[in-house]
Amino acid sequence: MGETEFLFALRALAVDPGARGFLDDAAVMGDLVLTHDMIVEGVHFLPDDPPEDVAWKLVAVNLSDLAAKGAEPVGCLLGYTLGSADWNARFIVGLQDVLATYAMPLLGGDTVRANGTRSFGLTAIGRADRAPSRTGAEAGDALYLTGTIGRAGVGLNLLRSGQTGPEVEAYRRPRPRLAEGRALAPLVHAMMDVSDGLLIDAKRMADASGLAVTIDLAAVPAAGNTLEAATAGDDYELLVAAAPDTALPVPAVRIGQFAPGQGLRLVEAGSPVPLPPSLGWLHA
Amino acid sequence: MGETEFLFALRALAVDPGARGFLDDAAVMGDLVLTHDMIVEGVHFLPDDPPEDVAWKLVAVNLSDLAAKGAEPVGCLLGYTLGSADWNARFIVGLQDVLATYAMPLLGGDTVRANGTRSFGLTAIGRADRAPSRTGAEAGDALYLTGTIGRAGVGLNLLRSGQTGPEVEAYRRPRPRLAEGRALAPLVHAMMDVSDGLLIDAKRMADASGLAVTIDLAAVPAAGNTLEAATAGDDYELLVAAAPDTALPVPAVRIGQFAPGQGLRLVEAGSPVPLPPSLGWLHA
The missing domain is CATH 3.30.1330.10 (PurM-like, N-terminal domain)
Incomplete structure (x- = not known):
């Protein structure tokens, strides 16, 4: 087994x-x-x-x-x-x-x-009075991200090359979004944290909800190269599915959209972008 | 450290x-x-x-x-x-x-x-509506044990010498006293499980309660040699401090008594018995 x-x-x-x-x-x-x-x-x-x-x-x-x-x-x-x-x-x-x-x-x-x-x-x-699951995204929902991704990945690369920088702290001392999570929970359809990489985690939410999701890379707040940041793990930002007209009570950027169907699609400024070979960090 | x-x-x-x-x-x-x-x-x-x-x-x-x-x-x-x-x-x-x-x-x-x-x-x-601690034993309380100790120790010895027997099951598949614990909890002053050995665990209850405890070895239901059984671990019976006039709702044998003071004393048929060098299994 x-x-x-x-x-x-x-x-x-x-x-x-x-x-x-x-x-x-x-x-x-x-x-x-x-x-x-x-x-x-x-x-x-x-x-x-x-x-x-x-x-x-x-x-x-x-x-x-x-x-x-x-x-x-x-x-x-x-x-x-x-x-x-x-x-x-x-x-x-x-x-x-x-x-x-x-x-x-x-x-x-x-x-x-x-x-x-x-x-x-x-x-x-x-x-929690109400704990949103990963499965609750609805077709037409927007996908939101609470902060910048990729900082931990940059920090890990710095460490690996024997360098230092403010991103090392992001890698070693992640800041869980507790206040944001509590504020968002009553208003959203689905929520999860980004631990293994934005792309793989967004796909997991879409799969769990029985939907397709499209991410606009141009909209993703990222440290360094966007596609690299979107497949790096350890950022611990929150990923949220909510109706597009919901006023979110904490800073969060709209980076995508759920629709009927399945799978993850990437676009950048309206043009399709091929999926990278790895969507994130797969681990036991 | x-x-x-x-x-x-x-x-x-x-x-x-x-x-x-x-x-x-x-x-x-x-x-x-x-x-x-x-x-x-x-x-x-x-x-x-x-x-x-x-x-x-x-x-x-x-x-x-x-x-x-x-x-x-x-x-x-x-x-x-x-x-x-x-x-x-x-x-x-x-x-x-x-x-x-x-x-x-x-x-x-x-x-x-x-x-x-x-x-x-x-x-x-x-x-649990009420979870008795280890600290609640009172002077004058009786010390009770829910079953036989030493069976797991006998099982471990059998395994070590390449033999088998019904006690191997007692060692490998301990039976937590869940029903007994639930029935006893509302009636007792202190309760704990015997995981490291009867003597060391009884002493822990006495220490935590700021009392002395005396155990009558002749009263202890034991598999094999009583002193060996009382210092072997892994039995997972319950050890209970209760007022001596409390009618306990499950089978339990009175094996000792709490009194003002501190420390563990052993007697057998009224005569003092010296403490063994080790009271049980000390481990991290």
Whole structure:
């Protein structure tokens, strides 16, 4: 049973409607929103990444899932694999920083030893009166994006080439759009965060909603090359489907449109643009 | 920052009262009970352990934490590190089995790849009208145990010596005392599960409650040698402090008594018994 089959098998077990078929950013149980992400050394972070930033990112990416469901943070549980004394101490500094920044209470968790690869897990719990799913986009809806994409990708490239710049911070310390998510949730038809890349995530929303989506690259606020930015991950902006006449309460740019049909199409200044070979970051 | 200091630092961050200072089996938030346990290859399970049993145990130990707070399971989130195709398929079988046995909905989670040691996390969420803590034992309370201890320890010894027997099942497929926990919760002063060994866990309850506890070894229902059983872990019975005149609604044996003071004392047929060098399984 490979990864794809395993995920299908998990979905088959997740019969509770709150699981949303494992296809949404988070599970929803009454007014509770629940999400769990794991990060693995050598895969999601490197042994020489600053531990403060690893802690920040672990919490921030889970908070971004809450933001995508319009939820307010109510608590988290941490699964931690012990490292060196210095690593542990620096992780605590970053953890304290991110928890305080987003008023996220630490409620519990587990601390373990490992003789090899370390990994961490975080469960974030939030509360939302109404948690929009990815599946609710309607034909005729506009697609909106809350900020600039591609900054994290630029930051990663800087790091890889041994350089630095303000975008490194965007990569290492993403800022979940919690306030924006809460303001948008009551007004939108569908919402998700952009974690793997704008194109792949927009296509996921369209697929989940049984619709086609067209993105106008000229409209996308991007750092650097637009097509590169649109396929880079780790930006954690919000992607929203809403009726085109809805007045959105937070800054968001209209970048596309849903229509009957299926698939993703790109245009730029009215002309079709071929899809790039990869729409984003595919990962387990 | 070593393990002990790290745990102190985490506790200092866990200021929310629901975190219970990281000293209880689970966090409590309103009527929600939340717990997260991780297991690591080579530490908590071995690569050649049956994957079905690894899945069972991962879920069962978290359910036992819910049981200890009198909670009914409402959902769980799984953090899974992919293994071989065969391992994945067999894990799913065990997962399906344990989720169905305890009517535990799978709500979400994350699946990752690792290039080395694999680890798994499970977050279990339950609901309880009243979740007794470990801290509530009162002087004069009796200490009760819901079943026989030491069976898992006997099972582990059988496995280590290449033998088999009914106790192997007790070790590999612990049975969380969910029904018992729910029935006991409204009536008791303190409750916890016995995961690391009867002696160490009883001492923890006494310490948390600011009391001394005396256990009568002659009264302890044990598989094999009583002192060995009382220091073996993985039994997942419930340990309860209740007024001695409380009629308990489920089978439980009175094995000791709380009194003012501190520490753990052992007696057998009225005579003091020296404490063994290790009271149970200490682990991260």
